Amino acid sequence: MEMTVHGLACARGGITVLEGVGFALRGGRALVLRGPNGIGKTTMLRTIAGLQPAVAGEIGLPPESIAYAAHSDGLKATLTVTENLSFWASVYGTGPDAVEAAITGMNLGILRDRQAANLSAGQKRRLGLARLLVTGRPLWVLDEPTVSLDAESVRLFAGVVRRHLAEGGAALIATHIDLGLDEAEVLDLGPFRARSPSEGGALSAFDEAFA
């Protein structure tokens, strides 16, 4: 399991925000993306997850390998914790065992029959992250996974990620806080900020047509 990214450029709202991003991520490793707000972390993760096309560059990864966790958790408020997880388990073709493992792994045992609407923000986040465990996918693409988690839950989640890495999985994480993953490499996106055309950067296809 290896993921390679070469010369990746991605755009948000028609404006190229990142260009020339390249890295390789092997199984058992984690890569933490850093950079100020608006640098394009989310845009890059969405591009890698296949939700939007890359402007340029190549993303090489095994098919059906990504589990993507966005800012929002994708929970259904009127379904219980177990129902939410069971749905994703059947979508990804993993069984009830995976659901049980995820509930235990993210410490959701006492909340299992609670409707998602009645969970606190941090509990919802834990449920959203538990979804990763039922996907059974090797590459986790995580966008700010620790938002609204307390210190203990962050430690719990770091443990979950560490176990995933130990089992040969990989994780690509955009975050501002220190997850306590000592083995993770850090990629600062600052140097990859796309130059505007006035600074010699490439024109977008649309602007090029009018240049």
Add this chain to the structure above:
Amino acid sequence: MIALLVRDLRLAMRAGGGFGLGLAFFLLVTVLVPLGVGPEGATLAKIAPGILWVGALLACLLSLDRVFALDFEDGSLDLLATAPIPLEGVVAVKSAAHWIVTGLPLTLIAPVLAVLLHLPEGGYLWLVVSLALGTPALSVIGTFGAALTVGLKRGGLLLSLLVLPLYVPTLIFGAEVVKRGAEGMAIATPLLLLAGITAGAAALLPFASAAAIRINLR
């Protein structure tokens, strides 16, 4: 895909899911029209096929903006798009769920409400048949409209404007089937055309809807 269908049906049945919205609207229309038009059986019998079909169509339209909007708002649509189910399959399941929640109950309750409108005796069978054949097209076409407007805030108005013209052929042939059935004339031509529209829409539109969602998620 069955899991998605079960989830959507379960969400529709739970509180705030919108099940019964279309049904209540249909009920209101068919109860209010006799009050507005007057109790003359002959007049009502004449307009009954049209009123029943217009009511069913508007009832379908009412719940369309919920097809994708809720999943878009809570982020599940992003996650579904990255899940192993093809997006075309997701869209087809969503239309099926919408039909089961609106079209199917409308079809089943229509003969009961048709009594209020003095629908002639021969029309009941064809009312059920035409709604059963036609309402799936309403759901599939409506899902396409919902896919086009998925990212828009308050896209309901635009959705109605986009979808209504596409509903017109279904309405014309559907109402024609009932009218001819009620008058005892041959119904084969409009019935076949109605079935053709449904079959064509169900076969082709999921692909268009999936493409529209992919663009809207960018």
